[in-house]
Structures are given as structure tokens and as C-alpha cells.
Amino acid sequence: MIRSMYSGVSGMKSNQTKMDVIGNNIANVSTTAFKGGRVRFQDTFSQLEANAQGPTQAGRGGINPQQVGQGVNIAAIDTIFDDGALQPTNRDLDFAIEGEGFFVVSENIETAGGINPQNNLNTRYTRDGAFYKDYAGNLVTAEGYSILGVRPVNGYATNITDVPNVDNTNLSLKSLEIPNTLDIGGVTVNLESFSIDNSGLISAIYDDGQIYYLGRVAVAKFINPEGLEKLGGGSYRMSDNSGQVEIGTAGQQGFGSIRSGYLEMSNVDLANEFTEMMITSRAYQANSRVITTSDEMLQELINLKR
Structure with a gap:
């Protein structure tokens, strides 16, 4: 007895924990x-009341063990990590990843060499693609974390081939920006419009009529995404069981595609x-x-x- x-008591405690998780799921349905x-x-372990016995030579059959659970x-x-439905928003800076992958964000002050996500503990990963542009033109999350990716050598390029690839051989990620103005040979040009395609390529048109390529958004994936540690704010970080981060270009080599004008809904x-x-x-x-x-x-x- x-x-x-x-x-x-153990059943009540366990079911209370389950109710806590269910309550959190329902609270985050939106x-x-x-x-x-x-x-x-x-x-849990079972207490052994009597050992098992095999058949005897005298002809008596075997007896199963007697155990009482604890x-x-x-x-x-x-x-x-099942994908949530994509909700259209028609907002230029709303993005969803269709398939596997995370956006890479960081609060670090950028250094000349950029940020290597594999050895930077302040790097975060998120599928919340509601981005914003601050007054300086930096792409940031709602909490102010910088969106990471790769940029051309001079900060912009007029030829798409001058935009570096995003892969594990190029792990010096930098914060991305869409400047309101560019200095082109001593002439200041003003931003008119911009877009980010399915591969994360950022292109912008300035008032000189030229298309400038400003960089490419990095996408990350993990061997075991369920091993990621939740940090709040829809972000995660690597753990000992998530596996090393892989960085790549959206839509290539198993990475999901970026959908502009959409947000991923909760999968609850x-x-x-x-x-x-x-x-x-x-x-x-x-x-x-x-x-x-x-x-x-x-x-x-x-x-x-x-």
C-alpha cells in the first residue's frame, strides 16, 4: 500500500509536467x-518479488519472475520540428523557410574577420523570419539580433557572380544590411526598392537605375535539430547533442528555400x-x-x- x-505521487508529478508542456503549446498556438x-x-525500476525459474528435470514447468513496479x-x-503552415503577409521583410533550415542571427559586435557560428556561443538560430531594417539599414530581428550571411568584398556588387557562396568553406559570416544610400565613385545614390529571392540573395535598386547585390542570407541546419537548446524568442543554440552546424545556401544541398512575403505559423x-x-x-x-x-x-x- x-x-x-x-x-x-510519481504519476501525479509526471502528468503535471505533461500538463505544463501542453499549456505552453496552447499558449504559443499563434x-x-x-x-x-x-x-x-x-x-521506473521494478522490485523483484520472486526470481524466474526454468523447467526442472523432474518435469515441473518454468515460472516467470514476479515484479512490482515503482x-x-x-x-x-x-x-x-514539423513544418508549420505558411501564412502570406505581403510584407517585404517577412520570410519563411520551406523545408529544413534556420536563419542565423547574432548579438555579437562584428569583427573584421566576421563570425564563425561553429565556435561562437552567442550565435542563435531561428525560423522566425519577421525581419526589420533599423535606421542604419541593418537587417535585424524583433529583438535587435543581426541577420548573418555573406557580403561581396566591397559591400555590394553589380555582378551576381561576385556574391560569395554560403557554405562550410566560408564560415566568416557578417551582418547583412540594405543601406539607404551608397557611395558609387563619389556619387551618392539613394535606395528605391529591394528584394530577397528564394536563395537568400539580396538585390536592391538605387536611383541611378542600377541593380546592386548586397549579400546572401545564410541558412543553417543540424543533424539532430531536436537536440537544440531553446533560448526563448523563437531562437535556439547548439548543444552537445545537436551536432555541428552546417551552413549553406537556401534551396541547395538539402537546405530549405526562403519564401518572401510569408511567415511560418506554429505547428501546434x-x-x-x-x-x-x-x-x-x-x-x-x-x-x-x-x-x-x-x-x-x-x-x-x-x-x-x-
Whole structure:
């Protein structure tokens, strides 16, 4: 009876954790690019009451072991990285990754050599593509983190072939910008329009009528994205079990394509979450009944002594 009470306590604790995860999923049903969580249970060790015995030479058959379980615990809290639906916004600086990959962002002050995401702990990864342009023309997230990628040698190029590729051989990423003005041979030209294509290439038209290529947005992927550590704000960072980051160009070599004018919605399924919530609530209630029933049995035992 004492064991059943502790089993009931373990069940209540585990289901409370599951309810916490479900509540977080439901709270983030409208969060851009949010990835829902899932809790899995496993039984704890079992106490052996009697060993197993094989058949004897006298003709008696084998006997199975007798074991009593000691409750339940949390096996894993998984992050489900299924793609969310793409929501059209028609905003120039809204982007979604269709397929595998993350945008690379950082709060570091940029150095001349750029940022190497493989050894920079302040580098973050996100699928929230709601970007902004600050007053200086820098591409940033809502929290002010810089969007990283590669830039031409002079900061701009008039030939698309002068824009470097984004791959693991070029890991000196730099913050990207769309300047409001450019100095072209001593002449100042003003920005008129810009666009970012499916490969992350940033092109802009200035009032001299020339198209200038300003850089390319980097995309990252991991062998085990579920091993990433959540940092809040829709961002993640590498962990010991995520694998080393791979940097590449959107739409190439297994990296997802960038869709301009779209945002990825949360992948939380409300119908599934409410179903799990009801099951979890009943499981919590059932475990509480185990405790109260065991208590009643103990009370009956005590009442034997009048």
C-alpha cells in the first residue's frame, strides 16, 4: 500500500509536467514558427518479488519472475520540428523557410574577420523570419539580433557572380544590411526598392537605375535539430547533442528555400492538444485516487486495533 501511494505521487508529478508542456503549446498556438513539445513517459525500476525459474528435470514447468513496479517518470520532452503552415503577409521583410533550415542571427559586435557560428556561443538560430531594417539599414530581428550571411568584398556588387557562396568553406559570416544610400565613385545614390529571392540573395535598386547585390542570407541546419537548446524568442543554440552546424545556401544541398512575403505559423495542433489535455487530466485524477484509496486501506489496517 505504501508503494502504491508513491506510485500515485510519481504519476501525479509526471502528468503535471505533461500538463505544463501542453499549456505552453496552447499558449504559443499563434507564435510565429513555434515548435510544439511532447512528453513521453517510462516506467521506473521494478522490485523483484520472486526470481524466474526454468523447467526442472523432474518435469515441473518454468515460472516467470514476479515484479512490482515503482511508478513512472519522464522519459523525454521532445521538440517536434514539423513544418508549420505558411501564412502570406505581403510584407517585404517577412520570410519563411520551406523545408529544413534556420536563419542565423547574432548579438555579437562584428569583427573584421566576421563570425564563425561553429565556435561562437552567442550565435542563435531561428525560423522566425519577421525581419526589420533599423535606421542604419541593418537587417535585424524583433529583438535587435543581426541577420548573418555573406557580403561581396566591397559591400555590394553589380555582378551576381561576385556574391560569395554560403557554405562550410566560408564560415566568416557578417551582418547583412540594405543601406539607404551608397557611395558609387563619389556619387551618392539613394535606395528605391529591394528584394530577397528564394536563395537568400539580396538585390536592391538605387536611383541611378542600377541593380546592386548586397549579400546572401545564410541558412543553417543540424543533424539532430531536436537536440537544440531553446533560448526563448523563437531562437535556439547548439548543444552537445545537436551536432555541428552546417551552413549553406537556401534551396541547395538539402537546405530549405526562403519564401518572401510569408511567415511560418506554429505547428501546434489544437485538436490534439485538447485531447491530450483531457487524457492528462483524467490520468492525474486517477493517480490521486490511487493515493486516497491506499490511504483508506491503511486506515482499515489501523482500525484492526480497537
